Amino acid sequence: MAAQLIITNLYIQVVLIIFEYMRIVVDLHIHSCYSRASSEDMKFENIDRIASIKGIDVIGTGDFTHPKWREEMKKLIEENGLYRLEKGKTRFIISGEVCTTFKYKGKTRRIHHLIILPSIEIAEELSNRLSIYGDLKSDGRPNLSMTGAQLVEEVMEFGENCMVIPAHIWTPWFSLFGDKGGVDSIEECYEDQTPHICAIETGLSSDPPMNWRVSALDSYTLVSNSDSHSLLKIGREANIIEVKELSYNEIIKTIMFNKYKVETIEVDPAYGKYHWSGHRKCGISFPPKEAKKLKGICPICGKKMTKGVAERVEELADREEGEGPKDKQNFLRILPLIDLIAVALNKESFSNEVQKKYWEIVNELGNELKVLLEEPEENLKKVCGKELTEL
């Protein structure tokens, strides 16, 4: 009897463990058609459709500061702090990116921050507040004359479940640690508001092992997003978050307090434009050691090269390559399917053949992330062909 009870109990516990959590794919950072250099197709209907093809459960709305985009947002249906189209599957989480410009130690700093909010009403009120610091209508990612600390203070006025995440923290321009207008520590940007920062965005040009080399980042949750300005780039990086329910608060709480339940999906950092130091005009780039030997000067034209993310990490790192904190978040490395196909067919990603093959595969197998992460080899071979599967 007792044994039976124990077994039944065990059974219930196992069932609970299986059903307690679900893994959702979340891309917090994209841009709408109202952002500069963004595709006109970046509208809710299209984003909803592509996100489900890609296998994304929750996606940022992007650009909440833009009044015209907010008008579109107001047509969405709210559910547990997340939003969806009437017939849509994808949940939207309210997000937007702003650029703060301020002087620090005599140098102009331009830093991008991602903001995540629990409701359209707060998005509206916060936008009213932020409009004092810059023109919100001119760009979906507005420029604001304020410090990082001032921004966090304004955002946190609306509650502890609002969130500011420094965006793509290593890119040379417009980022927290960027060589061209960033700073050397989180505190230099967020000052007394630093305790409100819980997460950092790795960006396309860096991956978790690079960030692990800076011990000052150990306590932050690493998140990874696509920062997409066009439909097909949605979800090229994303997060897999284990949650108990599909709600705004659950997602935010997990990012804030439970970093080991956040896994990131990463492309190879060399995929990012700024991974190595180089001079784009002359078409060359170098790994950190060689760039250092060249003293950062382009060997072709003699001008200064842009310091790449790898070299910048090297500067701020206090751990050797391959080292890191004892406990680490999991991450998965993928190459976007469209690029995989391009390599297999030896054609450009935007060519008709590559696009055609992409849709064939996705229509047959469900969604892109499923194809890349879960699909057994046999199925892949059938649909994708042998060459592509081997990649």
Ligand SMILES: [Zn+2]
């Ligand atoms: Zn940005």
Ligand SMILES: [Zn+2]
């Ligand atoms: Zn962005």
